[in-house]
Amino acid sequence: MMESQELSGTYVSPTLPPLTVPRQDRVLLHKSNVCSRTYFVVVMVFFHVYIINVIALLLYVYYNNGPGEIGTSDGNPLINGESSSHQPPELYKSPDLGSPAKIHLPRFEGIRVGHIQKIALMPNKVHTMQTLSLKPLLFEIPDFLSEEECRVVVQLAQLKGLTESLTTVPEGREEELEQLDLTPEDIFNLLDLNQDGQLQLQEILTHSHTQDGMWLTPERLQEIFAGLKANPGHNGLLSLEEFRGLSTQDLRSFPVQLGAKRPQLVQNRRHTWLYQGEGAHRLLQALRNRVTRLTQLPPSLVDLSEPLQVVRYNQGGHQHAHHDSGPVQPETVCSHTRLAVNVSARYETPCRYITVLFYLNSVESGGETTFPVADNRTYEEKALIQNGVSLLDTQKSCDQGNLRVKPKQGSAIFWYNHLSDGKGWVGELDEYSLHGDCVLAHGTKWVANNWINIDPDYQRQARYQELVAPRQDDDGGGTEANPEEYRDLHQDL
Numbered sequence: 214m215m216e217s218q219e220l221s222g223t224y225v226s227p228t229l230p231p232l233t234v235p236r237q238d239r240v241l242l243h244k245s246n247v248c249s250r251t252y253f254v255v256v257m258v259f260f261h262v263y264i265i266n267v268i269a270l271l272l273y274v275y276y277n278n279g280p281g282e283i284g285t286s287d288g289n290p291l292i293n294g295e296s297s298s299h300q301p302p303e304l305y306k307s308p309d310l311g312s313p314a315k316i317h318l319p320r321f322e323g324i325r326v327g328h329i330q331k332i333a334l335m336p337n338k339v340h341t342m343q344t345l346s347l348k349p350l351l352f353e354i355p356d357f358l359s360e361e362e363c364r365v366v367v368q369l370a371q372l373k374g375l376t377e378s379l380t381t382v383p384e385g386r387e388e389e390l391e392q393l394d395l396t397p398e399d400i401f402n403l404l405d406l407n408q409d410g411q412l413q414l415q416e417i418l419t420h421s422h423t424q425d426g427m428w429l430t431p432e433r434l435q436e437i438f439a440g441l442k443a444n445p446g447h448n449g450l451l452s453l454e455e456f457r458g459l460s461t462q463d464l465r466s467f468p469v470q471l472g473a474k475r476p477q478l479v480q481n482r483r484h485t486w487l488y489q490g491e492g493a494h495r496l497l498q499a500l501r502n503r504v505t506r507l508t509q510l511p512p513s514l515v516d517l518s519e520p521l522q523v524v525r526y527n528q529g530g531h532q533h534a535h536h537d538s539g540p541v542q543p544e545t546v547c548s549h550t551r552l553a554v555n556v557s558a559r560y561e562t563p564c565r566y567i568t569v570l571f572y573l574n575s576v577e578s579g580g581e582t583t584f585p586v587a588d589n590r591t592y593e594e595k596a597l598i599q600n601g602v603s604l605l606d607t608q609k610s611c612d613q614g615n616l617r618v619k620p621k622q623g624s625a626i627f628w629y630n631h632l633s634d635g636k637g638w639v640g641e642l643d644e645y646s647l648h649g650d651c652v653l654a655h656g657t658k659w660v661a662n663n664w665i666n667i668d669p670d671y672q673r674q675a676r677y678q679e680l681v682a683p684r685q686d687d688d689g690g691g692t693e694a695n696p697e698e699y700r701d702l703h704q705d706l
Protein backbone atom coordinates (compact mmCIF):
# COMPACT_ATOMS: atom_id res chain seq x y z
CA MET A 214 0.00 0.00 0.00
CA MET A 215 2.72 2.41 1.04
CA GLU A 216 4.71 1.39 -1.99
CA SER A 217 1.94 1.97 -4.47
CA GLN A 218 1.23 5.43 -2.95
CA GLU A 219 4.84 6.42 -3.32
CA LEU A 220 5.05 5.18 -6.88
CA SER A 221 1.98 7.13 -7.85
CA GLY A 222 3.78 10.34 -6.78
CA THR A 223 7.07 9.60 -8.41
CA TYR A 224 8.32 11.30 -11.54
CA VAL A 225 10.05 8.73 -13.67
CA SER A 226 12.54 10.12 -16.07
CA PRO A 227 14.15 7.99 -18.74
CA THR A 228 17.52 9.41 -17.87
CA LEU A 229 17.32 10.10 -14.19
CA PRO A 230 16.62 7.72 -11.36
CA PRO A 231 13.12 8.00 -9.95
CA LEU A 232 12.68 10.77 -7.44
CA THR A 233 10.48 10.59 -4.44
CA VAL A 234 8.69 13.83 -3.88
CA PRO A 235 6.65 14.94 -0.93
CA ARG A 236 3.05 13.83 -0.98
CA GLN A 237 1.77 17.42 -1.33
CA ASP A 238 3.40 17.90 -4.72
CA ARG A 239 2.42 14.66 -6.22
CA VAL A 240 -0.91 15.68 -7.64
CA LEU A 241 0.55 18.82 -9.22
CA LEU A 242 3.31 16.96 -10.90
CA HIS A 243 0.94 14.52 -12.41
CA LYS A 244 -1.33 17.23 -13.75
CA SER A 245 1.26 19.33 -15.54
CA ASN A 246 3.96 18.60 -18.02
CA VAL A 247 6.35 21.20 -16.70
CA CYS A 248 9.09 18.69 -16.22
CA SER A 249 8.77 17.12 -19.58
CA ARG A 250 11.79 16.90 -21.78
CA THR A 251 10.32 19.31 -24.33
CA TYR A 252 9.76 21.88 -21.64
CA PHE A 253 13.31 21.44 -20.44
CA VAL A 254 14.68 21.90 -23.95
CA VAL A 255 12.56 25.02 -24.56
CA VAL A 256 13.68 26.57 -21.28
CA MET A 257 17.31 25.83 -22.03
CA VAL A 258 17.02 27.31 -25.53
CA PHE A 259 15.49 30.49 -24.12
CA PHE A 260 18.12 30.64 -21.46
CA HIS A 261 20.93 30.35 -23.99
CA VAL A 262 19.39 32.89 -26.34
CA TYR A 263 19.09 35.26 -23.40
CA ILE A 264 22.72 34.78 -22.39
CA ILE A 265 23.87 35.26 -26.01
CA ASN A 266 21.83 38.46 -26.23
CA VAL A 267 23.35 39.83 -23.07
CA ILE A 268 26.87 39.03 -24.28
CA ALA A 269 26.13 40.59 -27.68
CA LEU A 270 24.83 43.72 -26.00
CA LEU A 271 27.91 44.02 -23.82
CA LEU A 272 30.18 43.54 -26.83
CA TYR A 273 28.20 46.15 -28.76
CA VAL A 274 28.54 48.70 -25.97
CA TYR A 275 32.23 47.92 -25.56
CA TYR A 276 33.14 48.23 -29.23
CA ASN A 277 30.89 51.18 -29.82
CA ASN A 278 32.81 53.11 -27.20
CA GLY A 279 36.18 51.97 -28.27
CA PRO A 280 38.30 50.78 -25.39
CA GLY A 281 40.68 53.75 -25.52
CA GLU A 282 38.19 56.38 -26.56
CA ILE A 283 36.75 59.06 -24.39
CA GLY A 284 33.04 58.91 -24.01
CA THR A 285 30.40 56.29 -24.16
CA SER A 286 28.25 55.88 -27.21
CA ASP A 287 26.84 59.21 -26.41
CA GLY A 288 28.50 59.72 -23.40
CA ASN A 289 30.50 59.86 -20.46
CA PRO A 290 33.68 58.04 -19.75
CA LEU A 291 33.54 58.82 -16.15
CA ILE A 292 30.27 57.47 -14.98
CA ASN A 293 30.64 54.66 -12.50
CA GLY A 294 34.20 54.98 -11.58
CA GLU A 295 37.45 56.53 -12.54
CA SER A 296 38.14 58.47 -15.69
CA SER A 297 39.56 56.45 -18.53
CA SER A 298 41.80 59.27 -19.55
CA HIS A 299 43.64 61.92 -17.63
CA GLN A 300 43.58 64.50 -20.39
CA PRO A 301 40.58 65.34 -22.52
CA PRO A 302 41.12 64.57 -26.21
CA GLU A 303 42.62 67.10 -28.58
CA LEU A 304 40.30 67.92 -31.44
CA TYR A 305 42.68 68.55 -34.18
CA LYS A 306 46.01 66.86 -34.42
CA SER A 307 46.45 66.65 -38.15
CA PRO A 308 46.37 69.45 -40.71
CA ASP A 309 44.97 66.97 -43.23
CA LEU A 310 41.47 68.32 -43.64
CA GLY A 311 40.48 65.51 -45.93
CA SER A 312 40.51 62.90 -43.24
CA PRO A 313 40.43 64.38 -39.80
CA ALA A 314 40.28 61.80 -37.11
CA LYS A 315 36.83 62.59 -35.89
CA ILE A 316 36.68 62.59 -32.19
CA HIS A 317 33.88 61.60 -29.95
CA LEU A 318 32.83 64.47 -27.73
CA PRO A 319 32.20 63.32 -24.20
CA ARG A 320 28.76 63.97 -22.91
CA PHE A 321 27.59 63.40 -19.38
CA GLU A 322 24.65 61.24 -18.59
CA GLY A 323 22.05 62.65 -16.25
CA ILE A 324 20.80 59.21 -15.12
CA ARG A 325 17.79 60.76 -13.39
CA VAL A 326 16.76 64.06 -11.83
CA GLY A 327 18.40 64.36 -8.43
CA HIS A 328 21.24 62.01 -9.32
CA ILE A 329 24.54 63.10 -7.75
CA GLN A 330 28.01 62.44 -9.10
CA LYS A 331 31.34 63.27 -7.52
CA ILE A 332 33.84 65.09 -9.69
CA ALA A 333 37.43 66.21 -9.27
CA LEU A 334 38.06 69.62 -10.75
CA MET A 335 40.92 70.90 -8.67
CA PRO A 336 43.44 69.65 -6.13
CA ASN A 337 42.30 68.64 -2.68
CA LYS A 338 38.65 69.19 -3.36
CA VAL A 339 35.80 66.99 -4.46
CA HIS A 340 32.77 68.64 -6.02
CA THR A 341 29.33 67.20 -6.40
CA MET A 342 27.24 67.57 -9.49
CA GLN A 343 23.51 67.09 -9.33
CA THR A 344 21.25 66.42 -12.28
CA LEU A 345 18.53 69.08 -12.39
CA SER A 346 16.82 67.95 -15.57
CA LEU A 347 17.29 65.52 -18.43
CA LYS A 348 15.70 67.75 -21.08
CA PRO A 349 17.81 69.79 -21.31
CA LEU A 350 20.67 67.87 -19.75
CA LEU A 351 21.30 70.26 -16.88
CA PHE A 352 23.55 69.99 -13.82
CA GLU A 353 24.30 72.05 -10.74
CA ILE A 354 27.69 72.16 -9.02
CA PRO A 355 27.71 73.93 -5.65
CA ASP A 356 30.89 75.77 -4.65
CA PHE A 357 32.33 75.69 -8.12
CA LEU A 358 33.90 79.04 -7.25
CA SER A 359 35.06 80.24 -3.86
CA GLU A 360 33.72 83.43 -2.34
CA GLU A 361 37.05 85.09 -3.03
CA GLU A 362 37.02 84.01 -6.67
CA CYS A 363 33.50 85.42 -7.12
CA ARG A 364 34.64 88.70 -5.64
CA VAL A 365 37.66 88.95 -7.95
CA VAL A 366 35.62 88.18 -11.08
CA VAL A 367 33.11 90.90 -10.16
CA GLN A 368 35.92 93.38 -9.48
CA LEU A 369 37.67 92.58 -12.76
CA ALA A 370 34.37 93.20 -14.56
CA GLN A 371 33.88 96.49 -12.77
CA LEU A 372 37.41 97.55 -13.60
CA LYS A 373 36.86 96.75 -17.26
CA GLY A 374 33.48 98.49 -17.27
CA LEU A 375 30.06 97.13 -18.18
CA THR A 376 27.88 98.22 -21.06
CA GLU A 377 24.11 98.17 -21.34
CA SER A 378 22.94 94.99 -23.05
CA LEU A 379 20.94 95.61 -26.21
CA THR A 380 17.34 96.10 -25.22
CA THR A 381 15.61 97.97 -28.00
CA VAL A 382 15.74 98.24 -31.74
CA PRO A 383 18.59 100.57 -32.69
CA GLU A 384 17.45 104.03 -33.61
CA GLY A 385 16.41 104.49 -37.20
CA ARG A 386 15.81 100.78 -37.69
CA GLU A 387 12.04 101.13 -37.65
CA GLU A 388 11.96 103.62 -40.52
CA GLU A 389 14.52 101.55 -42.34
CA LEU A 390 12.26 98.53 -42.10
CA GLU A 391 9.18 100.52 -43.09
CA GLN A 392 10.94 101.61 -46.25
CA LEU A 393 11.97 98.10 -47.22
CA ASP A 394 11.15 97.54 -50.83
CA LEU A 395 10.42 93.83 -50.82
CA THR A 396 8.02 91.96 -53.05
CA PRO A 397 5.93 89.12 -51.61
CA GLU A 398 8.29 86.72 -53.43
CA ASP A 399 11.30 88.33 -51.78
CA ILE A 400 9.79 88.01 -48.34
CA PHE A 401 8.65 84.48 -49.02
CA ASN A 402 12.10 83.47 -50.23
CA LEU A 403 13.81 85.07 -47.29
CA LEU A 404 11.61 83.23 -44.86
CA ASP A 405 11.70 79.92 -46.71
CA LEU A 406 14.90 78.77 -45.05
CA ASN A 407 15.00 75.30 -46.55
CA GLN A 408 13.87 76.59 -49.93
CA ASP A 409 11.25 73.91 -50.33
CA GLY A 410 8.76 76.38 -51.76
CA GLN A 411 6.58 76.25 -48.68
CA LEU A 412 6.55 78.28 -45.56
CA GLN A 413 6.47 76.37 -42.32
CA LEU A 414 5.64 77.78 -38.95
CA GLN A 415 9.01 76.60 -37.78
CA GLU A 416 10.69 78.78 -40.38
CA ILE A 417 8.98 81.87 -39.09
CA LEU A 418 9.76 80.96 -35.52
CA THR A 419 13.33 80.15 -36.40
CA HIS A 420 13.66 83.57 -37.93
CA SER A 421 12.56 85.02 -34.65
CA HIS A 422 15.24 83.04 -32.86
CA THR A 423 18.22 83.59 -35.09
CA GLN A 424 18.42 87.33 -34.79
CA ASP A 425 20.22 88.69 -31.82
CA GLY A 426 17.78 90.00 -29.30
CA MET A 427 14.76 89.05 -31.36
CA TRP A 428 11.75 88.13 -29.41
CA LEU A 429 8.09 88.19 -30.36
CA THR A 430 5.19 88.85 -28.07
CA PRO A 431 2.50 86.17 -27.87
CA GLU A 432 0.08 88.63 -29.41
CA ARG A 433 2.41 89.25 -32.32
CA LEU A 434 3.00 85.56 -32.86
CA GLN A 435 -0.72 84.85 -32.83
CA GLU A 436 -1.27 87.63 -35.33
CA ILE A 437 1.35 86.15 -37.58
CA PHE A 438 -0.11 82.65 -37.29
CA ALA A 439 -3.54 83.99 -38.08
CA GLY A 440 -2.26 86.28 -40.80
CA LEU A 441 -0.41 83.51 -42.50
CA LYS A 442 -3.27 81.08 -41.96
CA ALA A 443 -0.66 78.70 -40.65
CA ASN A 444 -2.84 76.79 -38.27
CA PRO A 445 -2.93 73.03 -37.70
CA GLY A 446 -5.88 72.65 -40.06
CA HIS A 447 -3.64 74.04 -42.70
CA ASN A 448 -0.78 71.64 -41.93
CA GLY A 449 1.27 74.59 -40.82
CA LEU A 450 2.30 75.17 -44.44
CA LEU A 451 1.85 78.12 -46.68
CA SER A 452 2.56 78.16 -50.42
CA LEU A 453 3.71 81.22 -52.29
CA GLU A 454 0.25 81.45 -53.84
CA GLU A 455 -1.37 81.61 -50.42
CA PHE A 456 1.29 83.98 -49.22
CA ARG A 457 0.53 86.32 -52.12
CA GLY A 458 -3.12 86.24 -51.12
CA LEU A 459 -2.38 88.04 -47.89
CA SER A 460 -3.24 91.70 -47.67
CA THR A 461 -0.54 94.08 -48.79
CA GLN A 462 -0.69 95.76 -45.44
CA ASP A 463 0.23 92.47 -43.76
CA LEU A 464 3.03 91.99 -46.18
CA ARG A 465 4.45 95.44 -45.81
CA SER A 466 4.36 95.28 -42.08
CA PHE A 467 5.67 91.74 -41.88
CA PRO A 468 9.37 92.56 -41.56
CA VAL A 469 8.48 95.27 -39.11
CA GLN A 470 6.43 92.83 -37.11
CA LEU A 471 9.37 90.50 -37.00
CA GLY A 472 12.04 93.05 -36.43
CA ALA A 473 10.91 96.25 -34.94
CA LYS A 474 7.90 95.95 -32.75
CA ARG A 475 9.32 93.62 -30.23
CA PRO A 476 9.28 94.01 -26.51
CA GLN A 477 12.48 94.43 -24.66
CA LEU A 478 14.33 91.17 -24.45
CA VAL A 479 16.29 92.28 -21.45
CA GLN A 480 16.02 95.00 -18.90
CA ASN A 481 18.46 96.46 -16.42
CA ARG A 482 21.19 94.20 -17.66
CA ARG A 483 24.76 95.27 -18.22
CA HIS A 484 27.63 93.07 -19.29
CA THR A 485 31.30 92.91 -20.14
CA TRP A 486 33.69 90.34 -21.58
CA LEU A 487 36.79 89.04 -19.81
CA TYR A 488 39.53 87.39 -21.85
CA GLN A 489 40.70 84.11 -20.33
CA GLY A 490 43.63 83.13 -22.52
CA GLU A 491 47.35 83.41 -22.03
CA GLY A 492 48.30 86.60 -20.25
CA ALA A 493 44.88 86.97 -18.65
CA HIS A 494 44.42 87.19 -14.89
CA ARG A 495 45.59 83.94 -13.33
CA LEU A 496 42.18 83.33 -11.79
CA LEU A 497 40.41 83.65 -15.13
CA GLN A 498 42.77 81.15 -16.71
CA ALA A 499 42.27 78.77 -13.79
CA LEU A 500 38.53 79.15 -14.20
CA ARG A 501 38.72 78.24 -17.84
CA ASN A 502 40.82 75.17 -17.01
CA ARG A 503 38.24 74.18 -14.45
CA VAL A 504 35.53 74.46 -17.07
CA THR A 505 37.58 72.28 -19.42
CA ARG A 506 37.89 69.80 -16.63
CA LEU A 507 34.19 69.95 -15.90
CA THR A 508 33.03 69.50 -19.48
CA GLN A 509 35.78 67.01 -20.39
CA LEU A 510 35.95 68.67 -23.79
CA PRO A 511 39.19 69.07 -25.74
CA PRO A 512 41.06 72.08 -24.30
CA SER A 513 41.41 73.57 -27.78
CA LEU A 514 37.63 73.84 -28.06
CA VAL A 515 37.28 75.59 -24.74
CA ASP A 516 40.31 77.84 -25.36
CA LEU A 517 38.89 79.10 -28.64
CA SER A 518 35.45 79.81 -27.27
CA GLU A 519 34.01 83.19 -26.36
CA PRO A 520 35.56 85.06 -23.44
CA LEU A 521 33.82 85.03 -20.10
CA GLN A 522 30.72 87.21 -20.15
CA VAL A 523 30.10 88.87 -16.79
CA VAL A 524 26.58 90.22 -16.28
CA ARG A 525 25.04 92.52 -13.71
CA TYR A 526 21.31 92.91 -13.21
CA ASN A 527 19.89 95.71 -11.14
CA GLN A 528 16.55 95.68 -9.40
CA GLY A 529 13.80 94.86 -11.89
CA GLY A 530 16.35 93.32 -14.24
CA HIS A 531 15.42 90.21 -16.17
CA GLN A 532 15.86 88.44 -19.46
CA HIS A 533 13.06 86.72 -21.34
CA ALA A 534 13.36 83.05 -22.24
CA HIS A 535 15.69 82.34 -25.13
CA HIS A 536 18.07 79.76 -26.51
CA ASP A 537 21.75 80.53 -26.11
CA SER A 538 22.51 78.73 -29.36
CA GLY A 539 20.87 78.63 -32.77
CA PRO A 540 19.17 76.05 -34.94
CA VAL A 541 21.21 73.77 -37.15
CA GLN A 542 20.16 74.34 -40.75
CA PRO A 543 21.92 74.38 -44.09
CA GLU A 544 21.29 78.11 -44.37
CA THR A 545 22.86 79.01 -41.05
CA VAL A 546 26.47 79.53 -40.25
CA CYS A 547 28.11 79.78 -36.85
CA SER A 548 29.36 83.20 -35.82
CA HIS A 549 32.66 81.82 -34.59
CA THR A 550 33.57 79.83 -37.72
CA ARG A 551 32.01 82.15 -40.28
CA LEU A 552 35.19 83.90 -41.38
CA ALA A 553 37.19 80.71 -41.56
CA VAL A 554 34.79 78.72 -43.69
CA ASN A 555 34.11 81.28 -46.37
CA VAL A 556 30.54 80.32 -47.12
CA SER A 557 27.73 82.63 -47.97
CA ALA A 558 24.88 81.95 -45.65
CA ARG A 559 21.83 84.01 -44.92
CA TYR A 560 21.78 83.54 -41.20
CA GLU A 561 24.50 83.78 -38.69
CA THR A 562 23.88 82.25 -35.33
CA PRO A 563 25.91 81.68 -32.19
CA CYS A 564 26.83 78.01 -31.90
CA ARG A 565 27.12 77.35 -28.22
CA TYR A 566 27.21 73.67 -27.45
CA ILE A 567 27.40 74.19 -23.70
CA THR A 568 26.53 77.02 -21.33
CA VAL A 569 28.28 77.16 -17.98
CA LEU A 570 26.58 79.79 -15.82
CA PHE A 571 28.24 80.94 -12.61
CA TYR A 572 26.39 82.69 -9.82
CA LEU A 573 28.71 85.32 -8.41
CA ASN A 574 26.43 86.38 -5.58
CA SER A 575 23.42 85.02 -3.76
CA VAL A 576 20.09 86.61 -4.47
CA GLU A 577 17.41 87.14 -1.88
CA SER A 578 14.28 87.45 -3.93
CA GLY A 579 13.62 86.78 -7.62
CA GLY A 580 16.40 86.56 -10.19
CA GLU A 581 16.12 82.79 -10.58
CA THR A 582 17.21 81.17 -13.80
CA THR A 583 14.11 79.57 -15.25
CA PHE A 584 13.80 76.63 -17.62
CA PRO A 585 10.11 76.87 -18.52
CA VAL A 586 9.79 73.61 -20.46
CA ALA A 587 12.44 71.46 -18.75
CA ASP A 588 11.51 67.78 -18.85
CA ASN A 589 8.20 68.42 -20.59
CA ARG A 590 7.01 65.39 -22.48
CA THR A 591 6.93 67.26 -25.78
CA TYR A 592 8.15 70.58 -27.06
CA GLU A 593 5.79 72.74 -29.06
CA GLU A 594 6.31 76.40 -29.77
CA LYS A 595 2.59 77.03 -29.86
CA ALA A 596 2.10 75.48 -26.44
CA LEU A 597 4.35 78.16 -25.02
CA ILE A 598 1.50 80.59 -25.39
CA GLN A 599 -1.41 79.89 -23.10
CA ASN A 600 -4.38 82.20 -22.67
CA GLY A 601 -2.42 85.01 -24.22
CA VAL A 602 0.40 84.66 -21.73
CA SER A 603 3.70 83.34 -22.91
CA LEU A 604 6.05 81.16 -20.95
CA LEU A 605 8.78 83.11 -22.68
CA ASP A 606 7.79 86.18 -20.78
CA THR A 607 9.73 86.02 -17.56
CA GLN A 608 8.08 89.19 -16.32
CA LYS A 609 4.65 87.62 -16.42
CA SER A 610 5.06 83.89 -16.06
CA CYS A 611 8.27 83.01 -14.29
CA ASP A 612 6.43 81.10 -11.59
CA GLN A 613 4.75 78.92 -14.21
CA GLY A 614 8.00 77.51 -15.57
CA ASN A 615 8.91 73.89 -14.84
CA LEU A 616 12.24 74.54 -13.17
CA ARG A 617 13.83 77.52 -11.43
CA VAL A 618 17.36 77.70 -10.08
CA LYS A 619 18.03 80.09 -7.24
CA PRO A 620 21.31 81.98 -7.54
CA LYS A 621 23.69 80.95 -4.79
CA GLN A 622 27.14 82.46 -4.62
CA GLY A 623 29.81 80.18 -6.08
CA SER A 624 27.38 77.69 -7.64
CA ALA A 625 27.57 76.84 -11.30
CA ILE A 626 24.99 75.27 -13.52
CA PHE A 627 25.75 73.89 -16.93
CA TRP A 628 23.68 72.46 -19.70
CA TYR A 629 23.92 71.24 -23.27
CA ASN A 630 22.22 73.52 -25.76
CA HIS A 631 22.47 70.84 -28.42
CA LEU A 632 21.69 67.18 -28.60
CA SER A 633 24.27 64.70 -29.80
CA ASP A 634 24.23 63.89 -33.52
CA GLY A 635 24.39 60.23 -32.52
CA LYS A 636 27.94 59.93 -33.83
CA GLY A 637 29.71 61.75 -31.04
CA TRP A 638 29.48 65.25 -32.44
CA VAL A 639 27.11 68.18 -31.94
CA GLY A 640 23.58 67.65 -33.23
CA GLU A 641 20.33 69.57 -33.32
CA LEU A 642 19.53 72.47 -31.03
CA ASP A 643 17.89 71.12 -27.90
CA GLU A 644 14.65 73.09 -27.83
CA TYR A 645 14.22 72.24 -24.17
CA SER A 646 17.27 74.34 -23.33
CA LEU A 647 14.98 77.37 -23.45
CA HIS A 648 15.74 79.48 -20.38
CA GLY A 649 15.46 82.98 -19.01
CA ASP A 650 15.99 85.03 -15.97
CA CYS A 651 13.18 86.03 -13.61
CA VAL A 652 12.73 89.60 -12.47
CA LEU A 653 15.15 90.60 -9.75
CA ALA A 654 13.07 91.87 -6.87
CA HIS A 655 15.82 93.53 -4.82
CA GLY A 656 19.48 94.39 -4.99
CA THR A 657 21.95 93.28 -7.60
CA LYS A 658 22.58 89.98 -9.31
CA TRP A 659 25.96 89.04 -10.75
CA VAL A 660 26.43 86.05 -13.05
CA ALA A 661 28.99 84.96 -15.62
CA ASN A 662 28.55 82.88 -18.76
CA ASN A 663 31.14 80.60 -20.27
CA TRP A 664 29.84 79.48 -23.63
CA ILE A 665 31.63 76.65 -25.38
CA ASN A 666 31.43 77.22 -29.11
CA ILE A 667 31.37 74.22 -31.39
CA ASP A 668 30.22 74.18 -34.99
CA PRO A 669 27.79 71.30 -35.59
CA ASP A 670 29.58 70.94 -38.92
CA TYR A 671 32.72 69.09 -37.91
CA GLN A 672 34.71 70.06 -40.99
CA ARG A 673 34.05 73.72 -40.40
CA GLN A 674 35.11 73.49 -36.80
CA ALA A 675 38.27 71.64 -37.79
CA ARG A 676 39.13 74.18 -40.46
CA TYR A 677 38.49 77.05 -38.08
CA GLN A 678 40.74 75.50 -35.47
CA GLU A 679 43.45 74.92 -37.98
CA LEU A 680 43.38 78.54 -38.98
CA VAL A 681 43.23 80.13 -35.58
CA ALA A 682 44.76 77.69 -33.12
CA PRO A 683 48.37 78.33 -32.15
CA ARG A 684 50.67 75.58 -33.37
CA GLN A 685 51.11 73.00 -30.70
CA ASP A 686 54.37 71.38 -29.82
CA ASP A 687 54.74 67.72 -30.34
CA ASP A 688 55.18 67.24 -26.64
CA GLY A 689 51.58 68.27 -26.19
CA GLY A 690 52.38 71.67 -24.76
CA GLY A 691 50.64 74.85 -25.80
CA THR A 692 47.21 76.01 -24.97
CA GLU A 693 46.10 73.10 -22.92
CA ALA A 694 48.76 73.35 -20.23
CA ASN A 695 46.83 72.91 -17.05
CA PRO A 696 48.43 74.23 -13.92
CA GLU A 697 45.98 72.50 -11.66
CA GLU A 698 47.11 69.14 -10.43
CA TYR A 699 44.35 66.80 -9.57
CA ARG A 700 43.46 63.23 -9.36
CA ASP A 701 40.88 61.77 -11.69
CA LEU A 702 37.69 61.10 -9.93
CA HIS A 703 34.17 60.79 -11.05
CA GLN A 704 31.79 58.75 -9.10
CA ASP A 705 28.06 58.32 -8.86
CA LEU A 706 26.47 58.66 -5.46
Ligand SMILES: O=C(O)CCC(=O)C(=O)O
Pocket residue numbers: 524532537570580581582583648649650651660662
Ligand atom coordinates in the same frame (compact mmCIF):
# COMPACT_ATOMS: atom_id res chain seq x y z
O1 LIG B 1 21.03 85.35 -15.50
C1 LIG B 1 20.53 84.25 -15.68
O2 LIG B 1 20.06 83.61 -14.76
C2 LIG B 1 20.48 83.70 -17.06
C3 LIG B 1 21.37 84.48 -17.99
C4 LIG B 1 21.26 84.04 -19.40
O3 LIG B 1 20.51 83.20 -19.75
C5 LIG B 1 22.13 84.66 -20.41
O4 LIG B 1 22.86 85.60 -20.07
O5 LIG B 1 22.11 84.21 -21.56
Ligand SMILES: [Fe+2]
Pocket residue numbers: 535536537648
Ligand atom coordinates in the same frame (compact mmCIF):
# COMPACT_ATOMS: atom_id res chain seq x y z
FE1 LIG C 1 21.01 82.49 -21.75
